[in-house]
Amino acid sequence: MCVWPWFGEQAGSRVEAEVAAHPRIECVVARYSEDVSWTAALCCPVVVYDKSGTPGPYALPNVGRESHTYLHHIVARYPDFADYTAFVQGDPFRHLPPDMDAAGLWRRMQQNARLCAPFAGLAWFKLKCDRLGRPHDMADPARAGSWAGFGKDIPVGELYAALFAGPVPETFLTPAPAGLFMVSRERILARPLGFYRKALALAAADPGDADNTGHAFERLWNVIFNGRADLNRPDAAD
Structure with missing residues (x-):
């Protein structure tokens, strides 16, 4: 059984040292119908958002891929986040390093927190693409009919322009593909609530991912x- 150290309202140098040694971590899971019993191996609070249609306190409509789920969590929780939040899909293991199980994922999450990593991708691979998400496999015959946006490019540059100030980069490095990453509270709060509300609206406006907006968020x-606060648009205030 996992026991996570919560310290409540206690004060003092000893408690502060313990909190520093064991940063508070939370895991957010975007689930459709996957078996998420593996989350029992995570020694931290876990919030599972369910898009299967089953009623419940964390039920969400099945729209916008995992991007909608993550952004919903941020908007609903803002600004009360754990020191570090891991965002993962309901079945993350096919994208994690070979042979990594739930216990290994938890060790990776702990390591990121110990190293005070402000942002870290959890998948075994990285991507590099242009403003249209190229190269990509959106037209792979093996994936035909998998989603409404099959065969289309990914509007990475368009989404960037809608969310951020300044010129749109020509290329993008993606260290957190597959929607698997961990981020610090400070990095989440570097963007105002209005930014996340706008991002959530953009994800919700493409419910079936017909325009590949969810892939662009990835x-x-x-x-x-x-x-980078200089990327915040004036029209995205709280």
Whole structure:
């Protein structure tokens, strides 16, 4: 059984040292119908958002892929986040390093927190693309009919322009593909609530991912959480 150290309202140097040694971590899971019993191996609070249609306190409509789920959590929780939040899909393991199980994922999350990593991708691979998400496999015959946006490019540059100030980069490095990453509270709060409300509205406006908006968010999580306040648009205030 996992026991996570919560310290409540206690004060003093000993408690402060313990809190520093064990940063508070929370895991947010975007689930459709996956078996999420593996989350029992995570020694931290876990919030599972369910898009299967089953009623419950964390039920959400099945729209906008995991991007909608993550952004919903941020808007609903803002500004009360854990020191570090891990965002993962209901079945993350096919995208994690080989042979990594739930216990290994928890160790990775602990390591990121111990190293005070403000943002870290959890998948085994990284991506690099242009403003249209190229190269990509959106037209892979093996994936035909998988979603409404099959065969289309990914509007990475368009989504960037809608969310951020300044010129749109020509290329994008994606260290957190597959919607698997961990981010610090400070990096989340580097963007105002209005930013996340706008992002959530953009994800919800493409419910079936017909325009591949969800895929574009996947390419931009590291930009969203890079801490650069100069990218905040004046029209995205709280």
